[in-house]
Amino acid sequence: xxxxxxxxxxxxxxxxxxxxxxxxxxxxxxxxxxxxxxxxxxxxxxxxxxxxxxxxxxxxxxxxxxxxxxxxxxxxxxxxxxxxxxxxxxxxxxxxxxxxxxxxxxxxxxxxxxxxxxxxxxxxxxxxxxxxxxxxxxxxxxxxxxxxxxxxxxxxxxxxxxxxxxxxxxxxxxxxxxxxxxxxxxxxxxxxxxxxxxxxxxxxxxxxxxxxxxxxxxxxxxxxxxxxxxxxxxxxxxxxxxxxxxxxxxxxxxxxxxxxxxxxxxxxxxxxxxxxx
Numbered sequence: 001x002x003x004x005x006x007x008x009x010x011x012x013x014x015x016x017x018x019x020x021x022x023x024x025x026x027x028x029x030x031x032x033x034x035x036x037x038x039x040x041x042x043x044x045x046x047x048x049x050x051x052x053x054x055x056x057x058x059x060x061x062x063x064x065x066x067x068x069x070x071x072x073x074x075x076x077x078x079x080x081x082x083x084x085x086x087x088x089x090x091x092x093x094x095x096x097x098x099x100x101x102x103x104x105x106x107x108x109x110x111x112x113x114x115x116x117x118x119x120x121x122x123x124x125x126x127x128x129x130x131x132x133x134x135x136x137x138x139x140x141x142x143x144x145x146x147x148x149x150x151x152x153x154x155x156x157x158x159x160x161x162x163x164x165x166x167x168x169x170x171x172x173x174x175x176x177x178x179x180x181x182x183x184x185x186x187x188x189x190x191x192x193x194x195x196x197x198x199x200x201x202x203x204x205x206x207x208x209x210x211x212x213x214x215x216x217x218x219x220x221x222x223x224x225x226x227x228x229x230x231x232x233x234x235x236x237x238x239x240x241x242x243x244x245x246x247x248x249x250x251x252x253x254x255x256x257x258x259x260x261x262x263x264x265x266x267x268x269x270x271x272x273x274x275x276x277x
Contacts, residue, residue: 018053018054019053021053022050022051022052022053022056023048023049023050024048024049024050024051024058025047025048025049026044026045026046026047026049026061027046028046029046029063029064029065030045030046030061030062030063030064031043031044031045031046031061031062031063031064031094031097032044032045032049032051032058032061032062033058033059033060033062033097033098033101034051034056034057034058035056035057035058035059036052036055036056037055037056040098040101040102041056043097043098059101060101062094062097062100062101063094064093064094064095064097065093066091066092066093066158067091067092067093067094067108068089068090068091069089069090069091069092069108069111069112069115070087070088070089071088071089071090071112071115071116071119072085072086072087072088072116073085073086073088073116073119073120073123076119076120076123076124077123077124078123078124078126078127078128078131079124079125079126079127080127080128082127082128082167082171083167083168083171084123084128084131084165084166084167085165085166085167086119086123086131086162086164086165086166087162087163087164087165087166088115088119088139088142088160088161088162088163089160089161089163090111090112090115090143090146090157090159090160090161091157091158091159091160091161092111092150092155092156092157092158093155093156093158094107094154094155094156095154095155095156096154096155097154098154099152099153099154100153100154100155103152103153103154104153107150107153107154107155110150110153111146111150111153111155111157114146114149114150115142115146115157115160118142118145118146118149119142119160121145122138122141122142122145123138125141126138128167131162131165132165135161135162135165138162139159139160139161139162140160142160143157143158143159143160146160
């Protein structure tokens with residue numbers, strides 16, 4: 001009699017445990033598809049849900065939050081036949097758990113593989129320079145194609161971002177040489193433009209001295225004065241044929257003292273001429 005009593009209690013406890021095993025607590029962002037006798041019977045959650053034990057089961061718990069998947073495309077050729085490796089990340093969200101369970105075996109793996117193949121196709125449509133300078137444009141083109149594929153799986157792709165573009169070492173060296181040559185070209189062009197502007201200013205200055213020889217003479221004397229200020233023993237190279245704007249043509253054959261005496265004689269003669277008048 002006691003054995004039957006304990007057996008009855010044991011059976012009741014087992015039945016209670018089986019009944020209580022159907023209770024599940026789902027978080028706010030979780031959804032549970034329920035299969036009853038192998039057939040889909042609905043989506044439950046969040047909160048406390050009850051699934052009939054043995055008869056019904058939950059195959060997978062689906063998160064409705066945005067998921068981030070990092071993936072790479074190896075040895076992908078661009079439109080101009082440049083091999084690149086793209087390191088990318090995709091953000092997607094399950095918006096229809098029913099489709100994600102019934103229409104695809106493993107929606108996480110399928111979405112990741114779809115992103116890899118799609119990005120390879122998109123990269124093949126753009127040139128290497130476009131991929132480097134217009135990553136957002138390439139990512140948006142890939143997002144549109146991936147989203148169209150995953151729409152039948154109840155998944156919404158919000159964005160695809162290209163984090164890094166890896167090129168072979170040989171190509172990096174070639175790009176470095178090209179950039180160095182471009183910088184050299186720009187520096188030479190800048191120097192040539194500076195020479196052109198300087199020549200234009202020289203022409204404008206010569207026009208100012210053309211009508212006023214005295215100004216050229218003063219400028220010449222000022223240059224000599226500035227050279228003399230540099231220090232003792234300064235060697236001044238004076239050309240044999242100088243501009244004659246009021247300066248004797250044979251100045252190179254005269255000493256500075258003789259040149260000064262000639263200048264004083266010229267000024268005295270001008271003063272005497274003015275007093276006679």
